[in-house]
Every structure is written in C-alpha cells, then in structure tokens.
Amino acid sequence: MQSNAASFSARDRLIATASELLATGGLRSVTARALAELTGQSASAVNYHFAGREGLLAATFEAAATQAAEYRGAWASSLAAAPPREAFSGWYAAVILQRVAAAPAFLVLREMRHDAARSSAHRGLARRELEASDAFWRQAVAAFQLPPGAAEACADFAEAILGIHGGAPDYPDQTAWLIETVHRHCARLGGARGPTRGWDGWRQLARARSGLAERAEARLAGGAGRIAAAAAEVLGREGLAGLTHRAVAAEVGLSLAAVSGAFPTRAGLVRAAFDHLIASIHTVRSGVVPDPGVRRPIAELAVEMAEALFDADGAAPPGLLALDELLTAAIREPDLRRDAEDLRASRGENSATLLLRMNHATDPVDGLDAHILSIVATGAMRSAYALEPSARRAWLAKRLTTSLAALFG
Template sequence: MLSAMPSTAASLSARERLIATAAELLATGGLRSVTARALADLTGQSASAVNYHFAGREGLLAATFEAAAERVAHMRAAWAASLRAGPPPEAFASWFAAFNLQRVAAAPPFLVLREMRHDAARSPAHRGLARHELEASDAFWRQATAAFQLPPGAAEACADFAEAILGIHGGPPDHPDQTAWLIESVNRHCARLRGARGATSGWDGWRQLARSRAGLIDRVEAPPAGGAGRIAAAAAEVLGRDGLAGLTHRAVAAEVGLSLAAVSGAFPSRVSLVRAAFDHLIASIHTVRGGVVPDPGDRRPIAELAQEMAEALFDAEGAAPAGLLALDELLSAAIREPDLRRDAEDLRASRGENSAVLLLRMSHATDPVDGLDAHILSIVATGAMRSAYALEPEMRRAWLATRITASITALFG
C-alpha cells in the first residue's frame, strides 16, 4: 500500500516527486489510480500542482512514461555491455533467463511501460512514446541475438517473449514454482531458437502442476444465467473497450440496457462486477477451446497461418477484440489485486491451447511439437499483439502478420 510522501523530501524536487508517485500508482493501480487527489495525498502538494508542472494529467503521464523508458534503457545498456566479449551461443539460455528474471524482479518501470501500451491500444495520446519504446526494444534484441549468432527472426521472438512474460509471471509470485515455470519456458524457447529442441525436456510439468494445484483442469464454471449472465457479458464488453477505469455500474447498465439498480442489485460492489466480467471471459474462452478440433489434412505455410492469427487479433481497422483486451486487463490487474489471482492462474495454465491447434496445422516443422511449444507460441503472440498497440491502427494487422511469421519461422520452421 502506498503511504504519504513527505513534501520536504530533500532528494527530489516537487516535479520529480509527482513523477515518482505517478509511476508507483501506475505500477500498483494502473491508469485509473493516477488522480489529482491521490497525487496530492501522497506528495503533500496541492491538487493544482499537476497543472502547474505538467499542464495537466496527460503531460504528467507522458513525463512518467518517459522516465520509465529511460530507466529501462539503462538496464538494457547494462545487459548489452555483457555481450561485448562475444558470449558462446550455448550460453544464450542462461543469459536470457537471467534477463527475464530481472525484468520480473525489477517490475515497476516495466509495469509503467505496459500501462503505456495498454493506453496506446485505445488512445493515440501516448502512441508516439510507445512506438519509440518498441523501436528501442527491437534494436536491443537485434544486437543481443546477433551476439549469440541466432537465426533471423530470433530478435522478434525474443522481444515479444520478454514483453509478454511480465504479464504472465510478473509481480509478487503466487507460488514459488512461478520461477521454475518461467525457466522451463525460457529453456524451451531458447532451445527452439538454437535448433536443439531434442535436447530439452518435454515435461511441461510446472504449467500442469499449476492447473492441478488449483483444480483448474476440471474447474470451468458455467456463466450465470438470465439477467446476471447478460450483465456479466456486458461488463466484459465494457472492460475490453474502456479498460478497468471505464468498468462502472453505470457504464454496464448503459451497455446492457438495464437500470442502474438492476446492475447494482446483481453485483453490489465493483469487485463483484469485475469478477463477473472475468468469469464470463474465462468461461467463454474455455468453451471456444473445447470446440476446436484440428483437421489432420489441413496443413498450411507459416506465413498463411500467421496472417490468420493476425486477422483474429486485429480487425481490418486495427482494433483488437474487446475480449482479448479484457483478458489482458485481467493479467495486469491480477498483479495488483490478490482477489483476482486465481482467475489469472487459470489463464496462465490454460495458455497455448489455441496455439496448439495452429502448430498442428503447420505444413512442416523441424521437430514434433507439444504443449510446451504451444505455450511458448502463445507467449510470443501475446507479446507481439501488445507491441502492435504502439502502431497506428491501420498498420497493425499487416505488421503483426509479418512479425509472427518471423517468430514462428525462427522457432519452428
């Protein structure tokens, strides 16, 4: 929990205190938590200080995003320096694991940048900053993968894996096995890039353990029936369109066409409304997965499958489906809200089921694929989708198809 910051802090100016506090609020509560009242309470400054120093909330957010990007740039520079001696290719897995573990441990600046990407998905306000950060990330990964002599496409696969992994394993771990699960995923990802899939375990044990530990294999609850079900579906739609900040009883009532009293009667608190939205999404995605059966005779080139995936993730205007945006909100919120951890665990442990269907439809692969491979592809595709938020909407689908083609080719081609 945040505590009030004394206004006499000698090490920071008033402007710097506002940026530091906004960053902490973004990392712990998301965009909706950055309010004039919260900033005034925590910094001891007046409510008008944001306007005085930044000409408004958007100016403060831009300065906070820039400060986080600068911190991340310093971290990348330190990691790039470790490559100057020309590391052996076989050291890549340990280097990549250490990098991702540091990202998870040093989460706040990365969480701030993730909020920037979420905002860029729906609003152009900070899209330029998000695009600059995407370019900086890609440049770093081109340098790193070249140093380890990895194949073309490895930079894209690594950039998007690292982008997504924070939303899967970031924040305080639910269980000690989260680190083991991350390392198992990293090892397979790196083995695939080095063409050494046969040298790694096919166990996929930590993901399966997570599912069995919480009873998630058998726990797919039916969505509520009647009016409550309609309200939950409307809440999920609002969540995907407007984010957590826009998920209010009034907004859901307008979406579903019911009175405010009817929505509040079904779900009295905001927490219960958020959980209803998430439960609806989780039940819906399990229903879709359960009905997908790959056709063994349907084999397609990688580029064609990547295009199909891009079309599923972005429509012709570059908008992502509300359900996918809402699921992304769930993973972010679960880092901050313990009541949602179980829902996030379900999503983590179920990740990759649709990707398994896609892999089975590939026209060729260097080795047989399994559930852990599908989990890896799902991570990379999620990261690519988040990266695409930085682009103008009309560019997203084509860019994503090219990006996923490069990553799948490097990993499985």
C-alpha cells in the same frame, strides 16, 4: 516563487508518485486527489509543472522508458565478451527473471502500450520504446550467434511474460513454470527440433488443481452470466477505467439497480469479468481455426492470426483486451492472482491446434510449445499497439512470420 531545486524536487515527486500509481492501479488511479494526498502538494501542482494530467503521464512514461533503457544497457554490457552460444539460455533466463523482479518500470510501460491500443496520445513514445527494445534484442541475438529472426521472438516473449506470469512470481511453482518455459523457448530458438527438454508439467499442474472453471460457471448461473459477459465486453472496450456499474447496465440492457444488486462493488464486477473469461476460456483465444488435417505455411497462418487479432480498422477484439486487462489486474491485486492461474494455464488451447496444422520442422510439438506460441503472439500484439491502427495487421503478420519461423520453422 519556488527555487529551481525545489521546483525540480516537486516535479520529480509527482513523477515518482504517478509511476507508483500506474504500476499498482493503472491509469484510472492517477488522479489529482491521489497525487495531492501522496505528495503533500496542492491539486494544482500537476497543472503548474506539467500543464495537465496528460503532460504528467507523458513525463512518467518517459521516465519509465529511461529506466528500461538503463536496464537494457546493463545487460548489453555483458555481451562485450562475445559469449558462447551455449550460454544464451542462462543469460536469457536471468534477463527475464530480473525484468519480472524489476516490474514497476515495465508495468508503467505496459500501461502505456494499453493506452496506445485505444488512444494516439502516447503512441509515439510507445513506438520509440518498441524500437529500442528490438534494437537490444538484435544486439543480443547477434552476440550469441543466433538466427536473426530470433530477435523478434525474444522481444515479444519478454514483452508478454509479465502479464502471463503475474509480476514477480509469488508462488514457487510459478517461478519453476517460468524457468521451464524460458528454457524451451531458448531451445527452439537455438535450433532444437523434435523432442526436447521440458515436460509441460507445471502448466498442467496449475490447470488440474485450480478448479476455477467449474466454480466460475457456478457463480454465473442465471442473470449473473449476462452481466458478467457485459462486464467483460466493457472491460475490453474501455479498459479498467471504464468498467462501471452504469456502463455495464447500459451494455447488458438492465437497470443500474439490477447490476448493482447482483454485483454491489466494482471489485465484484472485475471478478465477474474474470469468471466469464474463465468459463469461456476455450473460445477466448486467437480465433484462428485451421483447416483440419491440412499442413499450411507459417506465413499463411501468420496472416490469419493477424486478421483474428486486429480487425480491418486495427482494433483488437474486446475479449482479448479484457483478458489482458484482467491478467494485469492480477499482478496488482493479490486476491486475484490465483484466479488468474487458470487463465494463464489455459493459454495456448487454439495455439496447439495451430501448431499441429503448421508446416514446420518441429515434430512433435506439445502444450509447452503452444504456450510459448501464445506468449509470443500476445507480445507481438502488444507491440503492434505502438503502430497506427491501419498498419497493425500487416506489421503483425510479418512479425509473426519471422518469430514463428525462428521457433518452429
């Protein structure tokens, strides 16, 4: 029989190792073999300490939530001095940059929210994490004397930014782009309407130099395009764990040999899904097409966005889930990071049209505003994963109404 100290140490090592695997490889990487190899424990250790893999995942998600709470607590302590409103932009940028740099715990929680989109296993913890995050941002917004609705916009922006800018930004322009976006976001929350600081230059530069859309279309000529579309569909529906040659073959209606011949490796399937989304970037968006020339209330458009992001059963469109999965993969796999740049830079194509049709006081709006709207909508969608499917649409519509009014109303 192991001593309590030894038992705790072994249990702790399993949680730490599972956290690393989740952050670097996602749910599919947390296997008995990988845990045994990395911890030096037997394959039965997970059953002994956690009564199975689900118990280990629950404990790992709880540990990540505790780390996130400590992170928020450290930043909340800086609010005790009642900082001036003008200091919000600098404080907020520091919070976001440190959150990005301290990515592992948040990537684990991101994996938990992904799982909550499709499974109820960890949805309760996802809901508690959402509530804790919202409480932190309400405290911050109150301390800086910002409008109450800014809390939701901050919470959802912070939730989405990891996937959009790819973990710790690994190129100088990515950091500059992130800071530029944060400053515009803060300006809008602070009440700036009309022309304001920020030129949308880094996003435009990323699009101009990537050339990925043209290369993606060339790689998808002929039957490869059908297979890539099927790979994206499977990825959105089943996640990275379900993206196999057999699943893609069944989806596209081809033989396993045909799919394996076109894309021999699993990494090739992931890249094919990337190519499909890059080539069709102008259609893989919120799905909202406002009436041309008609200005409409924010609340009406928020309802339409919620209906586009979740169907009547509370399921998200496979294309959007696939986009999210691929941006997460780009955080973990360096050779995909530049591929993801075009996906990041193209965010907001439909959002720009949406802003032009919105009744708001922010005239004129530009591509950077549209990028921010897309980020906030993505974060709100991920937050809604924590709810039961039947409640997602209504909750999201209310959430977006509040956030968009704080930013552009």
